[in-house]
Amino acid sequence: MPRVAAGFPARDPAPGVIVECRAVSKRFGSRLAVDAVDLEVPPGLCFGLLGPNGAGKTTTLKMIYGVARPTSGSVRVFGIDVAREPRKVRARLGVTLQENSFLERLSPVQNLTVFGRYHLLPPAEIEARSDELLDFLELRSHADLPVTALSGGFKRRLAIALSLMNRPELLILDEPTTGLDPAVRLSLWQRVRELRSEGTTVLLTTHYMEEAERLCDRLVILAEGRVVADGAPRQLIRDVLAPEALELEVAPEDERRVVGDLDGVQRLRSGRRLMLYVRDAAALLETIRHRDDGPARDPGSVIVRPTNLEDVFLALTGTRIEAGEGGAAAVDAGAAA
Amino acid sequence: MRVSPRHAVAVWRRNLALYQRTWKLNLLPNFFEPLLYLVSIGIGVGSYISEMGGTSYVAFLAPGLVAVAAMNGASFEVTYNAFVRLHFEKTYESMLTTPIQPEDVLAGEILWAITRGSIYGGSFFVVIAAVGLAPLPAALWAIPMIPITGLLFAAIGIAFSLRIPSIELFSFYFTLFLTPLFLFSDIFFPLEERLSGVWLWVAEGLPLLHPVRLVRAAFAGEFSPRLLWDLGYIAVVSGVLMVLAARITRRRLMD
Ligand SMILES: Nc1ncnc2c1ncn2[C@@H]1O[C@H](COP(=O)(O)OP(=O)(O)O)[C@@H](O)[C@H]1O
Numbered sequence A: 001m002p003r004v005a006a007g008f009p010a011r012d013p014a015p016g017v018i019v020e021c022r023a024v025s026k027r028f029g030s031r032l033a034v035d036a037v038d039l040e041v042p043p044g045l046c047f048g049l050l051g052p053n054g055a056g057k058t059t060t061l062k063m064i065y066g067v068a069r070p071t072s073g074s075v076r077v078f079g080i081d082v083a084r085e086p087r088k089v090r091a092r093l094g095v096t097l098q099e100n101s102f103l104e105r106l107s108p109v110q111n112l113t114v115f116g117r118y119h120l121l122p123p124a125e126i127e128a129r130s131d132e133l134l135d136f137l138e139l140r141s142h143a144d145l146p147v148t149a150l151s152g153g154f155k156r157r158l159a160i161a162l163s164l165m166n167r168p169e170l171l172i173l174d175e176p177t178t179g180l181d182p183a184v185r186l187s188l189w190q191r192v193r194e195l196r197s198e199g200t201t202v203l204l205t206t207h208y209m210e211e212a213e214r215l216c217d218r219l220v221i222l223a224e225g226r227v228v229a230d231g232a233p234r235q236l237i238r239d240v241l242a243p244e245a246l247e248l249e250v251a252p253e254d255e256r257r258v259v260g261d262l263d264g265v266q267r268l269r270s271g272r273r274l275m276l277y278v279r280d281a282a283a284l285l286e287t288i289r290h291r292d293d294g295p296a297r298d299p300g301s302v303i304v305r306p307t308n309l310e311d312v313f314l315a316l317t318g319t320r321i322e323a324g325e326g327g328a329a330a331v332d333a334g335a336a337a
Numbered sequence B: 001m002r003v004s005p006r007h008a009v010a011v012w013r014r015n016l017a018l019y020q021r022t023w024k025l026n027l028l029p030n031f032f033e034p035l036l037y038l039v040s041i042g043i044g045v046g047s048y049i050s051e052m053g054g055t056s057y058v059a060f061l062a063p064g065l066v067a068v069a070a071m072n073g074a075s076f077e078v079t080y081n082a083f084v085r086l087h088f089e090k091t092y093e094s095m096l097t098t099p100i101q102p103e104d105v106l107a108g109e110i111l112w113a114i115t116r117g118s119i120y121g122g123s124f125f126v127v128i129a130a131v132g133l134a135p136l137p138a139a140l141w142a143i144p145m146i147p148i149t150g151l152l153f154a155a156i157g158i159a160f161s162l163r164i165p166s167i168e169l170f171s172f173y174f175t176l177f178l179t180p181l182f183l184f185s186d187i188f189f190p191l192e193e194r195l196s197g198v199w200l201w202v203a204e205g206l207p208l209l210h211p212v213r214l215v216r217a218a219f220a221g222e223f224s225p226r227l228l229w230d231l232g233y234i235a236v237v238s239g240v241l242m243v244l245a246a247r248i249t250r251r252r253l254m255d
């Protein structure tokens, strides 16, 4: 594991909560983008907002750092009412926007300098901080090239570096890894973990359930502006579904014949995929194979795997988070495991 | 929320940092544009005109073109450039993740437009002074009029830019607003001598007329009380439009 090079002062987690949203709603015209969301982000955690596109994640973040005004409800950050004292709140947090925004013709170092000035940092501090961040986010090799010459992964790291210029107590990341390749994603996760271990609270949004599951200590699942579930990722899965999943390719008309009378098995459907949730998926597969020589015998169609957050989302909303596959419908999610 | 001057300066310095990288490309065309008018109209057309307002035609033309250069420099910043920063580059969105507030962004952008206008107007002034068309030292009074002109057109331009939904509309602004101003604001001919009656009053509404008069008066070394009206016009129009812009800025930059 790389040594921590960010040079953050070791910080005791502040007492109380870092972000507190109470029944926050945001209306755009006739559309309720955020609907009575309650949120509590405790200090020192990586906290995730998981949801599909349009769920209201970005809008929720904007209300937290005070750029969108809630239609109703209240937001406190560090115990401060952000609507009253936005400057004070924003001096202590950093935000990586969903869309990068740079001075494209200038270099990463020049971009960091300009951003440091937004925070009114003195020149010596800007120089020292830029230098630390070039190492921490592995930007050194491209420090003096124009940003136009950087790859997507470099740009995303630069965007995160900008939001760390003021040594924020709270780092807000809006879809930090969307569109990045897996290697870059893994290395960004590692940076986030290091920041957290140094006492920075991280609040991120994602529509990747893997990111939410592996990176976040606590989660809120958002769908159509509402919180549909919250808790630790493992706990969330345990609360909603059995621990193992068996996926089969079964047409709806064959479902009754293949698995129709199985007791105590939760079922979800997404298109032609049928998911069965049980304590022991391998055993269930055996049972099904004995009864039927259809889909369960086709090795290409069968997957045995741990239950994940995508399943939870499907169970709770009837739709999928990632890739927006249409036509999915949940069935029979209520059966006890 | 009040403007924080230090944050406004940070916004201004962002633009300066970019300009420092591109000034050679930017400055040259700006330098030549008014010069081309001076040569073509001032010397070319001017050779058919024996005198205008007691001077050669080219000397008549020069002060007005100083004001035009300042107008153009400021206008470009608060129109196309500001629109791109607002809608395409998400520059303001990223500024607002820091303690910068919408009012600081507006103040910084206006300050920057004044700076650009002053670079345009100032460099043109230097050229005409060098070729002896600006009678010194009297014409030095024109120098403070350059940023004042920048302010007026920064305020007008930003109020327009914040309201329009699409970038194509700037062609209306330039072709149907700035170009007529350029042609009818006392620069090429004394407007008053062509107008009478109520039209004289209507003409006083033209924004560019007032900076042109101020610069021309400086070049001539003549003070008249009417210049106070010109200064007052600029102050009031700029002030009102900036208040208006401050209201829209909040709506445009925040949800
Ligand atoms: N400025 C806005 N004006 C109108 N509608 C908006 C605006 N911002 C977001 N929305 C709408 O609010 C909903 C939530 O958007 P957003 O918060 O961006 O979702 P997410 O970040 O989860 O993809 C979407 O339907 C979006 O179209």
Ligand SMILES: [Mg+2]
Pocket: A057, A058, A059, A098, A174
């Ligand atoms: Mg979003």
